[in-house]
Amino acid sequence: MEICILKPGVLSTIQDLGRMDYLNQAIPVSGATDQLSARIANKAVGNSEGDAVIEFTYAAAEFKAETEILIAYAGDGATFYANGEKLPTERPIFVPAETVIKLINNPDGARTYLAIAGGWNVPEVLGSKSTYLTAAFGGYEGRILKTGDHLKSSENLSETSISILNRLRGNTIKYLQWSIPKALLLPKDHKTIRVVPAREFTWFDSQSIIGFLSDSFSIGLNSNRMGYHLEGNKINRIKNDELLSTAVFPGTIQVTGSGNLVLLMADCQTTGGYPRIAQVASVDLPLCAQLKPGDHIRFSEISKEDAEFLYIEREKELARLTLAINSKF
Amino acid sequence: MEAALPNLLSTPNFEIYYLSEQAVTISFGNEISESLAQEIRKFNSLIHQNPFLGFNTTVPAYATLTVFYDPLVVLLTDLEGLTCFDKISGYLHNLKTLKENRSISKEETITIPVYYGGDFGPDLDEISLHTKLGHDEIINIHSSVTYKVYMIGFVPGFPYLGGMDKRLTTPRKTYPRAIVPAGAVGIAGEQTGVYPLETPGGWQIIGRTPTVLFNPKREQPSLLKAGNQVIFKPIGLEEFEHLSGK
Numbered sequence: 001m002e003i004c005i006l007k008p009g010v011l012s013t014i015q016d017l018g019r020m021d022y023l024n025q026a027i028p029v030s031g032a033t034d035q036l037s038a039r040i041a042n043k044a045v046g047n048s049e050g051d052a053v054i055e056f057t058y059a060a061a062e063f064k065a066e067t068e069i070l071i072a073y074a075g076d077g078a079t080f081y082a083n084g085e086k087l088p089t090e091r092p093i094f095v096p097a098e099t100v101i102k103l104i105n106n107p108d109g110a111r112t113y114l115a116i117a118g119g120w121n122v123p124e125v126l127g128s129k130s131t132y133l134t135a136a137f138g139g140y141e142g143r144i145l146k147t148g149d150h151l152k153s154s155e156n157l158s159e160t161s162i163s164i165l166n167r168l169r170g171n172t173i174k175y176l177q178w179s180i181p182k183a184l185l186l187p188k189d190h191k192t193i194r195v196v197p198a199r200e201f202t203w204f205d206s207q208s209i210i211g212f213l214s215d216s217f218s219i220g221l222n223s224n225r226m227g228y229h230l231e232g233n234k235i236n237r238i239k240n241d242e243l244l245s246t247a248v249f250p251g252t253i254q255v256t257g258s259g260n261l262v263l264l265m266a267d268c269q270t271t272g273g274y275p276r277i278a279q280v281a282s283v284d285l286p287l288c289a290q291l292k293p294g295d296h297i298r299f300s301e302i303s304k305e306d307a308e309f310l311y312i313e314r315e316k317e318l319a320r321l322t323l324a325i326n327s328k329f
Numbered sequence: 330m331e332a333a334l335p336n337l338l339s340t341p342n343f344e345i346y347y348l349s350e351q352a353v354t355i356s357f358g359n360e361i362s363e364s365l366a367q368e369i370r371k372f373n374s375l376i377h378q379n380p381f382l383g384f385n386t387t388v389p390a391y392a393t394l395t396v397f398y399d400p401l402v403v404l405l406t407d408l409e410g411l412t413c414f415d416k417i418s419g420y421l422h423n424l425k426t427l428k429e430n431r432s433i434s435k436e437e438t439i440t441i442p443v444y445y446g447g448d449f450g451p452d453l454d455e456i457s458l459h460t461k462l463g464h465d466e467i468i469n470i471h472s473s474v475t476y477k478v479y480m481i482g483f484v485p486g487f488p489y490l491g492g493m494d495k496r497l498t499t500p501r502k503t504y505p506r507a508i509v510p511a512g513a514v515g516i517a518g519e520q521t522g523v524y525p526l527e528t529p530g531g532w533q534i535i536g537r538t539p540t541v542l543f544n545p546k547r548e549q550p551s552l553l554k555a556g557n558q559v560i561f562k563p564i565g566l567e568e569f570e571h572l573s574g575k
Contacts, residue, residue, distance in 0.1 A: 020385050020386055020397060021385075021386055022485075022550065022551075023386055023388045023397065024386065024387060024388050024389060024481060024554070024555070025481050025485060025486060025543075025549070025550055025551035025554070026481045026482045026483060026484060026485045026486060026487055026551070027485045027545075027550065027551075028485075125545055126545055126550060134484065134485075134526065134528070135484070135485050135526055135543065135545065137545040138545075196347065198348075199346045199347075199348075199354070199356075241359070244359065244360075244361060244390065244391040244392050244393075245390055245391060245480065245482055245489065246354065246390040246391070246392070246393040246395070247348060247352070247354060247388040247390055247393065247395035248348075249348055249349045249351070249352060251349060252348075252349075269482065269483060269484070270388060270482055271388070271390055271480065271482030271483070272482075279347070279348065279349050281350075282349060282350045282351070304347040304412075304414055305412050305414075307350055308350050308400060308412050308413055308414065309412075311350040311400060312400060312401065312404060315400075315401055
């Protein structure tokens with residue numbers, strides 16, 4: 001299976017679930033910013049969760065099926081259209097060769113993930129297919145996708161993928177009514193982000209801490225895969241110790257010297273020296289991944305025990321979904 | 330047997346805190362020192378020799394060691410505790426008291442050839458002005474010390490080096506450069522370092538090395554790792570060009 005990029009869109013890269021093994025060499029995790037959507041798109045075509053997907057940022061991208069393709073997409077940055085027809089998310093879609101698919105803006109979010117049966121076939125670099133733009137490696141030649149790029153899927157299809165393909169294959173676009181609804185896995189309120197107090201939580205004055213957990217913050221323009229600048233009330237310090245650079249991780253919320261918040265995302269540095277006020281619960285990072293500059297969010301505090309419990313429950317739920325799909329096809 | 334007790338028992342600080350669902354950080358103290366770095370290094374190799382089920386990787390830093398794991402695997406282990414955090418904390422505390430030969434491999438010394446000054450070291454004048462030292466003195470002082478790699482951070486392969494002679498202390502540039510080339514050797518405050526990638530940066534640049542500090546095609550992409558010792562060796566233009574394959 002193969003596609004050709006007709007319009008690359010704002011920022012389109014190949015990502016998987018990232019690389020953890022080189023953090024001590026300061027190589028960031030990278031990977032899909034919204035891992036939940038990436039995993040759902042992969043599951044829907046019978047792939048492994050960790051197969052490579054395309055991460056589109058917003059819309060304006062366009063691609064052509066060079067061969068027949070079995071794809072699925074998930075995420076909230078764009079809606080896919082083919083021949084004027086809207087394609088539904090979170091389910092397998094069979095698309096005949098020569099079809100052009102356009103991404104039309106979806107105001108709900110920022111990022112959309114395209115999975116293809118077999119996974120996108122790019123070489124693994126340091127144990128992952130994720131693009132890391134700063135050092136120009138991984139993904140498709142270490143760079144963002146451009147007009148004219150031809151992307152192929154791996155030839156090795158899973159039994160589930162083959163069975164879905166056989167069921168949908170034909171001369172027209174065809175999909176199932178069944179889907180993997182991401183919404184059911186996420187809390188209803190997409191603008192309240194649950195956080196666990198971080199190590200330096202008590203370095204800030206009580207007014208600032210109360211404000212952090214009750215005020216609204218907006219996503220700044222200067223926000224990307226490395227991190228988001230949050231605009232809102234300043235956070236004041238009562239303890240002025242110097243923090244020696246130490247490990248940080250996607251979801252870490254730092255407080256800069258001027259009292260502003262920075263929320264670290266997938267491509268963040270592996271270490272940082274700003275004091276940390278909180279760590280976003282892993283289960284809510286997919287919500288953060290869908291935020292756009294200007295969006296308003298609030299933070300609510302949970303315990304580390306609750307964050308871990310929610311993480312485990314989410315993983316169990318996803319494992320059950322995989323079992324259900326594999327037994328269905 | 331008293332003497333055989335590991336040094337770590339005398340460490341006043343050994344505090345474990347939550348970083349994320351997938352990681353805890355052990356704080357060993359709050360200073361940049363050779364002895365703290367040594368303890369972190371020892372404990373790091375101890376974990377790698379005695380990994381628990383679900384262990385992923387570690388990230389050493391100045392005063393901390395962060396331990397990453399897979400919560401789904403850790404939860405199923407019979408380690409004591411109801412949560413992964415408790416299980417891992419308990420395990421690490423036990424490991425700390427473990428009587429074990431904690432010999433670690435000898436610290437490797439890596440020599441980094443540097444062409445100082447000229448077009449490759451545009452900030453020597455500014456450092457001269459600030460330190461009242463001549464170009465040759467700056468180069469001599471910078472290349473006559475053995476540095477210690479405390480940690481790798483900031484960008485892939487970037488070494489945080491300790492041990493710079495304080496006479497060279499110079500503040501960062503008022504206006505950072507949009508592009509600092511890979512291999513640039515610089516000074517910022519009391520620190521010195523080498524840029525592994527072309528990035529924006531505010532360090533005072535004194536020279537450039539033809540050595541590649543970061544290459545994702547290498548098995549160990551970062552040339553340096555925490556614990557290494559580093560020596561800068563001044564070279565001429567001819568050697569620079571020879572080494573960079575020009």
